[in-house]
Amino acid sequence: MKYIFLSTGLLLSQLALGQYNYPKTPEKPATDDFFGTKITDNYQWLEDLKSPEVKTWFKAESDYSHSIIDKIPNRDLLYKRMKQVQEMGGDSYSYARQRGNLYFYMKTKKNEKLSKLYTRDISTGKETLIFDPETYKKDAQITFFSIDSRADKVALLLSKSGGEICELKILDLKTKKILDDTLTPLWSEFNFEFTPDGKSIIYTKMSTGDPNSSMLLKEMKAMMHQIGTSSDKDVELASREGNPELNMLTEQFPMIEFSDDYQYILLNIGSTKAESPQFYAPYAALKDKKITWKPIVKASDDITQTFIKGDQLFFLSHKNAPNYKIGVTSLSNPDFDHAKIIVPEGNAVITSIHNSKNYLFYALNNGISQEKYQIDLKTLAIKKVPLLEGINNSGALNPRENDNIQCYNSNWLTPGTFYEYNPENGKAVKSKNFNGETSYPDYSALYVVKEVEVKSHDGAMVPLSIIYPKNMKMDGNTPAYITGYGGYGISSTPRFSNRLSVLLEQGVVLAIAHVRGGGEKGENWHKDGMKAKKPNTWKDFIACSEYLIDQKYTSSSRLIGNGVSMGGVLIGRAITERPDLYAVAIAEVGMTNVLRSQNSANGANQIPEVGNLKEPGDTKHLIEMDAQSKVKKGVKYPAVIVRTGMNDSRITPWEPAKFAAVLQNSTASGKPVLLYVNYENGHFTSDLDVVFKEYSDIFAFALWQVGHPKFQPANK
Known part of the structure; x- marks a missing residue:
């Protein structure tokens, strides 16, 4: 041309x-x-x-x-x-979540403008539309979703016209009706999830939903909402005012999650820094009038991600390791200076970790391509995940119950492709469920990709x-x-x-x-x-x-x-x-x-x-x-x-x-x-x-x- x-x-x-x-x-x-x-x-x-x-x-x-x-x-x-070009790429999919025999995922059809929420029966392959934001409210968009452990309810985080001040609604999957519960305001990126009995939701509440207020994104609180009750009765789990011992800044945000085995409640004091202070308490402490939070990670530990299994605390850190390292220590008595290093720092950068039920996965990036590796949580044996060259990311389908993960391969000229992988059989297979039928031209025949390094000032x-x-x-x-x-x-x-x-x-x-x-x-x-x-x-x-x-x-x-x-x-x-x-x-x-x-x-x-x-x-x-x-x-x-x-x-x-x-x-x-x-x-x-x-x-x-x-x- x-x-x-x-x-x-x-x-x-x-x-x-x-x-x-x-x-x-x-x-x-x-x-x-x-x-x-x-x-x-x-x-x-x-x-x-x-x-x-x-x-x-x-x-x-x-x-x-x-x-x-x-x-x-x-x-x-x-x-x-x-x-x-969108239509040539076919339908596009988000990472999926699995509950029992169902996949839950967002999909944007090749001729539609918005993502909608679907399920797919794993046995039959039958796909069902379960939530269309356009039929719910004008300008509504699904920002994220969370499913309870029994697949009875889905929590939907909904934004308006690209705004990030959201409301959380709950869809009853049996009646197909939206419940009266409304949690708002929530920020678009904060965690929310059901308690294991599906009767409550933990979330982070903003102090105001006024985008012009100076208090927006300040004085936020970690809360627990009992489904079917007024949000006025929600229980405060952590906040700057209620927990002065946490030394939270007014602009920091408390985010709550559960360990995979539901033994612990985890509290992260978030900010734009990836190195967040982290605390924990036994799950039973949810019933306490005030939770006593025990510190695990300090910001000075330079730890960006953690994962807990039993009394083992796995972590990703750049402490004296700018390309990052992965280690493990005791949760009850963490000692990062003397922790066992599973993956030492190397020439490539360890960019992230995530887990399935029995494995920990990490990404190793050399600046041009990114490979995935697995760590057996019992033996700590390491193995490369067999994926195509390129940028490979992954997510677990249900880390509480199985080891199935989705991998996603992409390049500058290669449209992204989902692969399904289980570390037990060691085979990565192109997904039949989460790739649209594409009709792209062969971009690699039309264009050249050149990776160079340029001397700066x-x-x-x-x-x-x-x-x-x-x-x-x-x-x-x-x-x-x-x-x-x-x-x-x-x-x-x-x-x-x-x-x-x-x-x-x-x-x-x-x-x-x-x-x-x-x-x-x-x-x-x-x-x-x-x-x-x-x-x-x-x-x-x-x-x-x-x-x-x-x-x-x-x-x-x-x-x-x-x-x-x-x-x-x-x-x-x-x-x-x-x-x-x-x-x-x-x-x-x-x-x-x-x-x-x-x-x-x-x-x-x-x-x-x-x-x-x-x-x-x-x-x-x-x-x-x-x-x-x-x-x-x-x-x-x-x-x-x-x-x-x-x-x-x-x-x-x-x-x-x-x-x-x-x-x-x-x-x-x-x-x-x-x-x-x-x-x-x-x-x-x-x-x-x-x-x-x-x-x-x-x-x-x-x-x-x-x-x-x-x-x-x-x-x-």
Whole structure:
């Protein structure tokens, strides 16, 4: 597929749209003093999302952005192609859960927009739809589900339009009716599960469901609800106020779960840090007026996951082992310094552990592929799980009752495939139940995947994945899309994307920069992109972008940079430090104003990763990573599209909005800066119609700005 990109055509198409007359955004200076460093913010007034003036401004920005985007041709072709690629992939499935002779799972049919909950009879193969969120409530989406041990009831966590403030409802599987019980508000990622008798549910309750409240995601409580009673009678199991001995911070969240044998109640004090303090109590303590929690794990133990079997406490830790190690110690008297190490640290990174009834599984990642291994919990013998090369993940179907697991294999150009595996027979078999009938083209015959390492500003070698059309001419005239993240130790592992495959089909090079702050090279790689070392994140991204240009994959006039969420720091600082390097920047629900984001409900949760504004040393580094305050008037910034979801409680909509506002009032390039406001979305959404519409608009904008001939507005 060949395209000719003419700069004169690009210029004409921009002139055809005329001057960008953005909605007026008044500058109302407010100055903050950060330990002697004074920074003026002209847009703090936009933080009042309840203000009629602010609401009017958001609507005007949204309408204006669509007035520009609507002139770009072939957006509908991108949307239709995304739908076609979805259909080519067949029905898509979540990981399943097993109860007796039934599988429970979510499925999105190839021609539908939302996941629904199904069961499948293991003996007969009969599939039954048991819950359709579209028939329950407008804009409802299933976020997660939990089944009781007898398969009599399912607890459903339901969100609205991609929001993460959810309600929990209970479906009686015998009567097929939703019970009157309503538990709310719950956050989308917190654990909930039934007691073994199925009569109660443990969960974490938020203090408020008001997304604009400063108390959102603060002062949460671990609760137990007896089914059939009012939630006002729910029993508190753990909280900061009720359990001062736990030393919980107001922004930390207590999460309860049961050990697989139901001998113990486990309490994790969660945050954005993976190293959570953990406590336990005997199951019988649920009847106590106040539970006495015994500590197992301290945050300083650098333990990220645990699993209990009898009196054995298995753990995954990076203590003196940045690539992680797996060990076992006594639950009743844990001693991590003298624990038995089952899997010592090696060159590859141990990324996760999970268990079945008699085995522990772990993932070993070398940055390009991820293998699965099993540990026999009785003998501690280790064996590799026989799966195809690629990224292999897995989950247990019912770890309390059997050793059956689902494995999932993926690559950049290979759509994901489920495999079924039991460690007793040692055979991984492609699942007949959880793979849709696919009709994808052979992407490996059309595109090349190249894994390289790029020297960054300080000599560190940064992994860069590049996917490009075969026989592409390396002359710098091809558009390229580069994305990165760099936070919380999260790795950008190879996986197939329906959306990005459509970009590939437009002749665009795709690149994924595995920058510091992620976990691709272990915990040290993560730490080298935190707090004082956060500049490594965007400097790595800049180095990878320069590599694409130097090697003639693309040129600065064809380069599209992307960052999402914490990746807002990455893309925001990349274009403020090197505005000349990118033709387009896509900042999606991004953290672009860290100096103010700690005033948001989710702000305190980010302190372990980025630093604390109340600490002078941290503040110096937070100032450096704040993209909004680095925008200067008269600088020629690239074309920018800033996406926000009005139901977003992670990155409050005012943060991306302020970034768009300062760029609109400052850029001298003549290139557009648009705020893409989605009123049907939060930080993300599972509604594929919303997703595909959003990305067809955003990609069309980017392709217009890099001169793609199919996306140039008519010259009138």
